[in-house]
Structures are given as structure tokens and as C-alpha cells.
Amino acid sequence: MTNFFEKMKQSIIDDFQGVTEVKVNQNPIAQLNKYVRDSEKELEKAGKLVERQRLLKNEFHKEWKQATALANKRKEQRDLAIHAGEDGLAETALLYQAQAEEQADRLKKAYDTAIEQLSELEQKHEEMKLKVKDMHIKRLELMGKENVLSMKEKMNKLLSESEFGQAAENFDSVASEMKKKESNFDDEYEITIFDAKIQKLAKEINNAEKQIQKQENVVQ
Incomplete structure (x- = not known):
């Protein structure tokens, strides 16, 4: 019995949503409002992606600086070992230095790429902002036209020969x-x-x- 009522409830909800969608499709202003709302949601998602990319860029920069500092530290350790005549330590320091420098190079490239990607995302985000703003303006213009058409229709109906x-x-x-x-x-x-x-x-x-x-x- 519970399943029956659940199915009945879902059926009523589906019918109501269907009627709502039909009304929206029949009303151009309502359809445009829905499109604007959907675009605003996408704009909000894009804003979050931009912020995430900005944090990622900052993280790459932080890791790159740390890797560079470590590479410099290994170089100083190598120089110290060479000066002390410790060839074994010098070779180990050189190996560690090479690893740190390689890591620093990778992080530098990733950081540069993140900067480019962030710039591209920010540009796209600004374009989306302008697009949504343009939609708002067009919506207001269409609402104005709809008001005028509705008023004209009522006036024409009142002033038409048959009605008059x-x-x-x-x-x-x-x-x-x-x-x-x-x-x-x-x-x-x-x-x-x-x-x-x-x-x-x-x-x-x-x-x-x-x-x-x-x-x-x-x-x-």
C-alpha cells in the first residue's frame, strides 16, 4: 500500500512539473527567465573554477620556491663537501641537487601553465559576465515590448469596430x-x-x- 501511495505521489509531481514546463515553453518571457537563471548558475560555477585555479597557481608557486630553495641548499652542501675533500658526500649532494633542480623546473613549468590557464579562465569568466548582463538587458527590453503589445492588444480590442x-x-x-x-x-x-x-x-x-x-x- 505504501508503494502505491508513493507511486501516486510521484505521478502527481511529474504531472505538475509537466504542466509547469508547458507553461514555460508557451511563455517566451518565462522561457528567457529560465535561461537567464541557468546562465547565472553556470557563471557561479565558472567563478568557483577561476578561484580554484588561482589557488592551484599559488600552490605551484609555493612548491616551486621551496624546490628552488632546496636545490640551492644542496648546491651549498656540495660545495662544502668538495671544499672539505669529501668526494662521496659531494656526489650525494650533487645527486640531491639535480633531483631538486629537476623538480623545481617541473614546478616552474606547471606554475607558468597555471598562470596561462588562469588568465584564460578569467577572460572567459568576464565574457560570461558580460553575456549574462546582456541577457538581463534583453530580458528587460522584451518585457517592455511585451507590456506594449499587451496594452496595444487591449486598446485595439476596446477600439475595434465590432467591440465599439x-x-x-x-x-x-x-x-x-x-x-x-x-x-x-x-x-x-x-x-x-x-x-x-x-x-x-x-x-x-x-x-x-x-x-x-x-x-x-x-x-x-
Whole structure:
């Protein structure tokens, strides 16, 4: 059961990563951002290699100086043995001197090579820095262009004949509906006024008839 859930979990992760990669591939700016991030990682790795080469060069220089000092020491020991008439010691000192000088020569060549390699790596590293900086600038330029294109697209959509015509029709429809309601309100108002006048007239006639009837009753 545990294996089943692990497989299900991994399947979901893979699907999510797949969707993310599709989104990145469909978005040029996101794709460029990913490329810049990858380049920055490579630049960081290159910087570490340069620093490692610099340390290696310094180590070669240190070993070369030590080998040279040892060769000079063996030479002094040989001279001392010769001066003392110790031919056996002199030969041994000479052998040691030759070994030290050979080692010093190898280290000097390795040191010179390390200097050349370091110079080359530093140059490449600077070129990478400029390249990444150029990518940043291009990314900003493309982001600006994308913003302009997006804005233009929205403006064109708003100002396009079909969309603008539809909006105009909607405004006309609303205005017509409001005018219709206003006319209905006016009609209702006039009818209300008419009914009020009729009601008032009827009341006046009724009062007049009552007054006449009262007068007739008084005369009788």
C-alpha cells in the first residue's frame, strides 16, 4: 500500500512539473527567465573554477620556491663537501641537487601553465559576465515590448469596430429604455393629475347640488 501511495505521489509531481514546463515553453518571457537563471548558475560555477585555479597557481608557486630553495641548499652542501675533500658526500649532494633542480623546473613549468590557464579562465569568466548582463538587458527590453503589445492588444480590442459598435448599441439600448420609462412616468403623472381634477370637479358639483337642495328646503 505504501508503494502505491508513493507511486501516486510521484505521478502527481511529474504531472505538475509537466504542466509547469508547458507553461514555460508557451511563455517566451518565462522561457528567457529560465535561461537567464541557468546562465547565472553556470557563471557561479565558472567563478568557483577561476578561484580554484588561482589557488592551484599559488600552490605551484609555493612548491616551486621551496624546490628552488632546496636545490640551492644542496648546491651549498656540495660545495662544502668538495671544499672539505669529501668526494662521496659531494656526489650525494650533487645527486640531491639535480633531483631538486629537476623538480623545481617541473614546478616552474606547471606554475607558468597555471598562470596561462588562469588568465584564460578569467577572460572567459568576464565574457560570461558580460553575456549574462546582456541577457538581463534583453530580458528587460522584451518585457517592455511585451507590456506594449499587451496594452496595444487591449486598446485595439476596446477600439475595434465590432467591440465599439456593440458598446454603442448597448448605450443606445439603455438610453432608449430610460426614455421609455420616462415617457411612462409622464403618462402616469398626467393620468394622476386628470383623475385628481375630475375628482375635485365631482366634489364641487356634489357640494353645489347639496347647497341648492338646502335652499329649496328652506323656501318650502
